Amino acid sequence: MALVVQPNVPEAVATFLTGYDGNFEFLTSMKARYTAGHGLSEGMVSAIQRCIVRADEQEQAKAPDPDGIDLFTLPEGKSFHAIPTREGGMHIVRVDRPKQGNWVGWVFLKQEPVHDPKNGGRQQVGGTYTGRMRGAASRISRNWLASCKRYGTTVGKCGLCNRRLSVADARTGMGKSCLKRAEDLYASNRET
Numbered sequence: 001m002a003l004v005v006q007p008n009v010p011e012a013v014a015t016f017l018t019g020y021d022g023n024f025e026f027l028t029s030m031k032a033r034y035t036a037g038h039g040l041s042e043g044m045v046s047a048i049q050r051c052i053v054r055a056d057e058q059e060q061a062k063a064p065d066p067d068g069i070d071l072f073t074l075p076e077g078k079s080f081h082a083i084p085t086r087e088g089g090m091h092i093v094r095v096d097r098p099k100q101g102n103w104v105g106w107v108f109l110k111q112e113p114v115h116d117p118k119n120g121g122r123q124q125v126g127g128t129y130t131g132r133m134r135g136a137a138s139r140i141s142r143n144w145l146a147s148c149k150r151y152g153t154t155v156g157k158c159g160l161c162n163r164r165l166s167v168a169d170a171r172t173g174m175g176k177s178c179l180k181r182a183e184d185l186y187a188s189n190r191e192t
Ligand SMILES: [Zn+2]
Pocket: 158, 159, 160, 161, 162, 163, 174, 175, 178
């Protein structure tokens, strides 16, 4: 399932770099180097891996969602997300926000490829998320666009339409028309 864009760069490092939007100079220069198609030395890779561990620790230390986790800002229909684990792996999460039928207003999470309906948790109409995947749900709700693009760079498929991505689109993590739609929606969520 892994998409190896450049052979010597581990997937977690590639994903972290392409999704990096901070201003730490070392990481912005590594991101520029990587996205330009250059390789990274082993020393660079291990320095980036140390940054990933630190970023994860900072993420965990943040105050946990005092008002609950709201997933209703995500796109309607299905979307797919990748959330890095502390062990260096990746959880793949499918989110369903039904567009029609009896479940409009609800949001459902499922961990892929496990299809246990009890496993992923849900959000009722007007409520907040309840379930066993609080960590992943929290990270998705804070920045669903980033987790959706991370799915693309990790799996090589678009996180919105689930079509296979070209090599160029796999670097940004989403197909061009879906990216435009996702960025517009994400920006409008932030304004309201
Ligand atoms: Zn797409």
